[in-house]
Every structure is written in C-alpha cells, then in structure tokens.
Amino acid sequence: MTLDTLKPGESGIIVSVGGVGALRRHLLDMGLTPKTAVRVRKVAPMGDPIELFLRGYVLTLRKEDAANIVVEKENEK
C-alpha cells in the first residue's frame, strides 16, 4: 500500500520511494528512506495535504506525492 492511503493515527514502515527528480530527491533528503517508521498524524481541513511524524519531527506533504511512497502498514499495538 502507499503512504497516502494510511489513515490518521496509523503507522507504517517505508518500503520504497518512487517518483523522479527533485521531488523524489527531496523526499529522501527529508528522511523518508526505506525502513523508516512513519505515522500519519492528520489530514488538512480540506482533505489534503497530510501531516506525518517521522525521525522525531513533523513533515507535511501532498497526497499525490505521498502516493509515490510504498509502505507496509504496522499493526496497532
């Protein structure tokens, strides 16, 4: 599944980061690398973008960009 399909409160582990060029590069630079744990904290009032928590900080990105990131959903503890 991809990162944009996670619901608020759900967590996942990044499997791979797709896309090309500046966007992909930027996602990698911001720490969205394979095996990183990500939690979706929130969806913006208008339904997009989404708010993520990873590596101890909060990042926001658009759903269309999050769709490039393949994640494995973590089971609720």
Place this chain on the structure above:
Amino acid sequence: MKQVLLALAGNQNSGKTTLFNCLTGSNQHVGNFPGVTVEKKEGHVLHHKEMTLVDLPGIYSLSPYTAEEVVTRDFLLDEHPEAIINIVDATNIERNLYLTLQLMELEIPMVIALNMMDEVRASGNTIHVEALAEKLGVPVVPISAGKNEGIHDLVEAVSNVVENNLRPMHFDFCTGEVHRAIHAIGHIIEDHAYHAGYPVRFAATKLVEGDEPTQKVLNIHENDLHLIDHLVEDMEKALGTDREAALADMRYQYIESLCSACVVKRGESREQLRSEKIDRVLTHKFFGIPIFIGVMFLVFFLTFEVLGAPLQSLLEMGIDALSRQTEQLLTSLSVTPWLSSLILDGVFTGVGSVLSFLPIIVILFFFLSLLEDSGYMARVAFVMDKLLRKIGLSGRSFVPMLIGFGCSVPAIMSARTLSSERDRKMTILLTPFMSCSAKLPIYGMITAAFFPHHGGLVMISMYLLGILIAILSGLLLKNTVFRGNPVPFVMELPAYRLPAAKSVLLHMWEKAKDFLKKAFTIIFLASIVIWFAQKFSFDLQMVENSADSILAKIGSFIAPIFAPLGFNDWRASTALITGFTAKESVVSTLSILTGAGTDAQLSLALSSIFTPLSSLSFLAFTILYMPCVAAFAAAKRELGSMRRALAGAAYQTAAAYIAALLIFQIGRLFV
C-alpha cells in the same frame, strides 16, 4: 588583522536567524545573491570585527534542485569561506545531521552549533556532546541561541578551527558498496577535481549521486564517464537500489547509529507533545480555517484600523504642519513660485507618500514575524495549500496574497519568507491583483457617480475580478514562464515556540530600513517627475491651467489607446498616470482636471467622461494595472532586477487592458 569569512549553514527552523542575530547584533547588511532572489545576509561578528559572517539560506541538503541549495553550494565552493558554522537543531538532530554530513565533505574547517540544548535538557533527554564531536571529527558546541547561551564558546571554537585550519577528517560514514564506488571514482577524478577547485571527496560523492552540475564543472572525458557509470551501475546492482536512494539511505543509517550512541531519548520531546496539543485546535478539521480567518482578520484590523490609521494620520499631521511652516518661511523669503512649489508639492508630497507606508509596514511585520517565528505560518500553509495548488503555488503564498488586500508593499516584501524562488517570483507578480486599500477611494468615486444603489455589488465584483485575473495569470505563468517542476510541497511543521523579542524587533527594524533605503529613491524621483510634469508645460513654463501641463499633453497623446476600452479622454488617461505615484491620486487628479470642488460636482463631471459601462472598464483597469511606485519599488527590490520588475508591471498593465477591453466590448452587446 586578517579578514575571516564565515558561512552560517543549517536547516530551516533550526534557529539560524536567531543565532545570526546573536552573533552579529543589529549590524547586518541584507542583499541578494547575484542573479537570484535568494536573500543574503552579512554581518560582522560582535567583538570580532575581522570576522564576516554570511547567513546562507535554510536548506536540508546540498542537492542541485532549488535555487537555495545551488546558492549555498556555489558560495561554499567558490567563495572559499575560512570556516562553516553548521547550526543543528538538537531537538531534531537526526534530520539536521543529514546536511552536516554533506557539509563535512566540502573539507572546510567547521564547527557544529548544537542549538536548543535547553529544550533537550528540559525534556529530560541527553546528548553526549563530546562523543558526538569525536565520532564526527568536528567540534560541537552546545548553545541556546534564543537564550544567548554558549555563543561565546561558539566564537572561540570557530577562531580555533580557523587558526589551526582544522578540516573535517572523518568520512567513515560511508560503508560497503557506496564506499567502494566513491573511492574508485575519487581516484578517476582526482586531477579534475583539483583543477576545478572541488574537494575530491565531495565531487566523488556527487558523481555517485548523479549530480549534473558537478559532472559539467569537472569536465571529465567520455571514457572516464563510462567507467563511472559502470561503477555506479555495479553499486546499484549490489545494493538493489538506485544511486540517489543509496546515498540518502547510507547517510541516514550512519546518523541512526550515531544517534543511538550519543543521544539518550526518554520519549517524545516536550515541545513536540505541546505542539501536537496546540495543533489539535489550530489545524482542526472544522475550526482550523475559521481560526485562521479570525487570526488574519485580527492582524488586518489591528494593522490598518487600530494602530495603522491613527499613526498614519499623526504622520500626515506632522508633515502638514511642517509643510505649512515651510510655506510661511518660503513666502517670507519671497522664494520664486516654482521653487516653493517644488519643495511643497514635490518634495513634501514625495516624502509624505514614502512615510505614509511606514507605520503599516512596521506594524504588519511585527505581527507577521510573530506568526512566522511561532510556527503558525507553516500551519497556514498546511491548511490552505489545497486552494493555491491548482495555480501552481503552494499554501505558503496564501498569506502574502491576503496581505495584498491591505497593501501591496508589505505583501510583496513578505513574500521573502517563501522558501522557493519560483513561488516567490510568482507570488510577487500576482499579489498586486489583490485590490489594495488605496483603491477604495476610486471605488467610492465611481460608484457614487454611476451606481449609487449598487455600490457593494460593484465593489465585490471588482475584488472577485482581481482574484480571477490572479488565478488565470497563475495558470498562464505555470504553463509558460514558470513551466517545469514546481518545488515540491514537502514542508516541515516546526514545533511551536515563543518568538524571541530580539528577533521580532530586528525583523521589524530591518523591513522598515529596507523599505526606506531602497524605496526612497524610486518613490521620491517618481514624485518629483510627476510633480514637474503636472506643473510645467513643454516650454518649461509653470502652467496656470493644469490642462496645459506636460502631463496633460502626454495624457491626451495616449488617450486614444483607451478608446477601445470606452474612455478616450485625456483627463482619464492623465489620472491613470498620476495613479502611478499612489492609487488614490486617480481621484484627486480627476477632481482637479474636471475643476470639481465637491464630490457631487465630481460625480456630475464624471458622467461627461464616462458612460456607466465605460466607468466599469475604467475601474477594472485602475484596479488591475501596474501597482503604485512604492509597490513597484518593493517588487524591483525583491525580484532583484529592474528588468524583471518592468516585465511584471508590463504584464499587469496588459492584463488590465485585456480585462477592461473585454468588459467594455462584451458589455456593449447588452447595453
């Protein structure tokens, strides 16, 4: 004493500006990097006059994609600073160290300023600073820029690395296949890198990443390029991933192991928990947008009504009083009429119009820096992003555009906080389409004369027209001038923090100074030129009747251009020219030229110039055409070149012409 050039580099939201202010005090020089609209701040380190510190843009990586990253790279590689101060947010150390690892590869003496250590301690967490320094091979100084702690030690450490030329030496963060590739490529390009003045290690890493600028600079033979590609392919095969992901992954893996050895975390930081709680309200699904509207309403109300208007009228009263005294003095000295007119109508009006912007700028930037420094502005971008995305902008542009409804000058100046150069330029071009408050008297004049019962409707339509033109322009620009990939909207939401008073005040002072210094000449000159054209005829005699002035003659000359818009009248076109000094001048010029003394007379006189339909096209043109000289000066400053500012003004005027033309010609079919 030997001059020392220092570079301050770090992530956005790492407290870089606060540290810069701590290190340099108020002694700063703000400009742009050559050729781009990326801000460059410079200052001397306090008590160390020999040290010049350059504040580089806040970036997350040295990739070659954004103007900010390129500027930083070029500066570090070409200007050869004696040392880098790398500011690292200790509460967010993992991601911050990612840039650190790349900076180290430049082999420039470096000190890490580990900021916000007070917050780390307050959260009950610990960072073993010495272990971190030893593992990285770079001195690490714990500081708290907001509390002015550790600054002295930092300067000391910087002096030390500069004096002893202590370059980062440990590159053991690369491992396995990547390490092999970097090494092999390093051997191939050693000579090229040396000639290009590039650190070998940096160049080799960048080639592994597939960095095009480095390939060009190094000027590598075709054969060697093939060899390099081959090496990279082998690496990709062995790792089962591509070159870009491989390096990012490697750096983060190293950082993870580093942090597990040096950082003792007892859970999420206090700031994060607090921010999450605040966000539950401020970016709430239903309350988020109303709260934002409320906040902006409050800022507008306080800026333009409660504080701005009284200060402005106070300023006007002061200038008036001064002007009256000067008039008395000039009369008593029996100065020639043209000179006294120059001083009273030219100089005083010019200075007056410059100063009238000052209260608004100061107050607005006080609030804006509160919103920015507290972290709320990033939330606004988050909440509003969806609205602006379709025209190729991001939520970040929302606030400058909104301020445009108050005044284009601070709106354009506030675009500087946008982190992408492309978004910044587009925002500066589109903001003047938001109908500013100086245009209100024009609405009043036209509606009183032609639509006394539908004033509100006309006004709202015109505001919407401006927004519509901005949207259409955004779409047009997105697909022409600003084609290509927009900078992705991948933005950090920093933890909420209490803004530091010093930073807020410095920011205000800087904006005010900036506006006065840069805008003064242009606004002043334009006022004098318009004054001259208004008071003199072509044979350089002062005119009695304003119809004989140079301005009126130019107005008559260009009037036919507006015939297709429905107002081929020299008084209308002359008013449009004076509108360039300040939009509200359109009203006063029309009253002067029609000889109207009262509003009622003006309404009557206007009906001899316009029909109701052509009054609408005139109004539309006035709302949309190039902004006043103060806004133009701000745009020139922020866009970094007169050529770009002129192109923007030409575009805005053309858009105004087309919109007014359509209104008149289509309207004619129905009336």
